[in-house]
Amino acid sequence: MKVAIIGAGPAGLTSAYELVKQGVEVDIFEAGGIPGGMAKTIQLWNQRVDTGPHRFFSKDKRVNELWLEVIGDDYHIINRLTRILYKKKLYNYPLSLLNVLKNIGFLKAGMCVLYYLKEALLPTQQDGSFESWVTHRFGRGLYKIFFKSYSEKLWGISCRDLDADFASQRIKKLSLFEVAKSAIFKKRRKSHRTLLEQFAYPCQGTGIIYQRMADFIQKQGGKIFYNTPVESVIVETQVHSLVLTNGRVCNGYDHIISTMPLSLLTSRLRGVPEHVKKAALSLRFRNTILVYLNVDSTNVFPDQWIYVQSDEFKVGRITNFRNWTPELYGQEKSTILAMEYWCNDEDAIWRDSTDNLIDFAIRELEAIGFKKGNILGGHVERIFKCYPIYHKGYKETINVIREHLKSIPGLSVIGRYGSFKYNNQDHSILMGLKAVDNIVRKEENDLWAINSDFEEYQESFVITEKGLVKE
Numbered sequence: 001m002k003v004a005i006i007g008a009g010p011a012g013l014t015s016a017y018e019l020v021k022q023g024v025e026v027d028i029f030e031a032g033g034i035p036g037g038m039a040k041t042i043q044l045w046n047q048r049v050d051t052g053p054h055r056f057f058s059k060d061k062r063v064n065e066l067w068l069e070v071i072g073d074d075y076h077i078i079n080r081l082t083r084i085l086y087k088k089k090l091y092n093y094p095l096s097l098l099n100v101l102k103n104i105g106f107l108k109a110g111m112c113v114l115y116y117l118k119e120a121l122l123p124t125q126q127d128g129s130f131e132s133w134v135t136h137r138f139g140r141g142l143y144k145i146f147f148k149s150y151s152e153k154l155w156g157i158s159c160r161d162l163d164a165d166f167a168s169q170r171i172k173k174l175s176l177f178e179v180a181k182s183a184i185f186k187k188r189r190k191s192h193r194t195l196l197e198q199f200a201y202p203c204q205g206t207g208i209i210y211q212r213m214a215d216f217i218q219k220q221g222g223k224i225f226y227n228t229p230v231e232s233v234i235v236e237t238q239v240h241s242l243v244l245t246n247g248r249v250c251n252g253y254d255h256i257i258s259t260m261p262l263s264l265l266t267s268r269l270r271g272v273p274e275h276v277k278k279a280a281l282s283l284r285f286r287n288t289i290l291v292y293l294n295v296d297s298t299n300v301f302p303d304q305w306i307y308v309q310s311d312e313f314k315v316g317r318i319t320n321f322r323n324w325t326p327e328l329y330g331q332e333k334s335t336i337l338a339m340e341y342w343c344n345d346e347d348a349i350w351r352d353s354t355d356n357l358i359d360f361a362i363r364e365l366e367a368i369g370f371k372k373g374n375i376l377g378g379h380v381e382r383i384f385k386c387y388p389i390y391h392k393g394y395k396e397t398i399n400v401i402r403e404h405l406k407s408i409p410g411l412s413v414i415g416r417y418g419s420f421k422y423n424n425q426d427h428s429i430l431m432g433l434k435a436v437d438n439i440v441r442k443e444e445n446d447l448w449a450i451n452s453d454f455e456e457y458q459e460s461f462v463i464t465e466k467g468l469v470k471e
Contacts, residue, residue: 007259009037011415014432041207115139285385297373
């Protein structure tokens with residue numbers, strides 16, 4: 001058997017890693033120059049940084065076992081500190097009751113409680129939007145403070161147009177009652193992944209997981225072609241070939257696993273019905289710009305990252321790599337921050353120069369009040385099509401594409417890009433594992449169902465300092 005894999009991110013590399021163990025011949029085609037996809041780690045100013053904050057957490061035994069198999073003992077359990085910046089005040093996250101009262105005052109806090117109680121008596125009508133879902137769950141007061149601005153920055157659309165499916169995937173079981181309990185009783189915070197206070201993190205950055213996978217794959221005879229983007233997949237009675245952007249055709253595959261954007265894969269298939277092509281082209285992704293700033297200080301702020309829930313700033317999230325593991329910065333006496341901006345292809349900021357982006361990020365950092373030292377350097381990373389936009393009703397569009405792709409033997413679509421799902425690392429790893437089960441063991445796992453109800457486990461296992469432990 002010979003399998004082609006498009007993309008060397010978490011999903012694609014997991015598939016290849018498991019396939020070569022089974023003696024399957026594997027070719028991986030990666031558009032970038034290093035493995036890891038969105039979870040890669042890069043070198044800057046003699047330090048290591050990720051492309052944004054990438055914590056790892058799963059309760060799935062198999063996913064955790066694979067992660068530990070690859071990383072061994074080279075990880076730390078990080079005590080998480082993340083806060084929300086709203087109107088130039090920092091709110092603890094998970095929420096602290098006294099902190100919230102101090103920042104917004106008793107009057108505004110009382111109004112938030114009244115809005116919440118109003119939902120019990122006169123609930124907001126559910127129209128399938130993120131806004132109506134969150135408003136009903138938390139009340140309009142808390143929705144405006146802790147959800148609206150950040151979500152609209154990230155997705156570039158009104159929360160009224162954002163599908164409620166995003167909320168059900170990310171905060172399904174989180175409620176004001178649970179948040180209140182977590183604010184009073186710390187032990188309750190372990191019950192929801194959004195409130196987790198600890199997570200596992202590789203000593204040398206998230207990307208080392210995928211670098212080690214790539215090294216193993218190559219040692220087992222698998223081939224990885226970097227800087228080799230794929231244009232399209234060729235389908236006759238089944239998939240067997242793919243075409244690179246340079247025009248070269250690669251033949252002889254029994255199966256193709258694609259993690260390239262679902263919209264591009266589907267719309268470029270030869271003979272795809274017009275209604276399917278139209279559905280694929282209607283899918284949209286959000287781009288990310290990461291502006292890294294090297295600050296001449298070792299004490300900028302104590303958080304791993306901060307959510308910027310304020311309309312007056314364009315930055316959505318700020319990551320401080322000084323507060324992850326000491327192996328990232330070594331002997332260096334500076335702090336690398338990543339200022340995260342989201343945009344569409346047509347937005348001016350996406351086309352702006354590197355120098356302008358760095359200058360703008362510095363001005364925002366100063367305005368927020370986090371510039372506590374000279375800026376020693378700046379670097380910009382542009383990440384294309386990284387967040388699938390959940391427009392209201394998007395699932396009907398996905399179903400049209402899904403039904404067509406199911407009719408094509410020998411093709412699997414997985415990963416955040418490939419399945420158009422807002423995956424964490426563990427979801428993409430699980431997709432990769434299940435895809436291999438389907439190919440090698442002839443199982444019939446529904447790969448589209450992963451990350452639809454991801455918190456339901458018959459048995460829960462978590463990674464601790466001592467390894468894998470059953471909860």
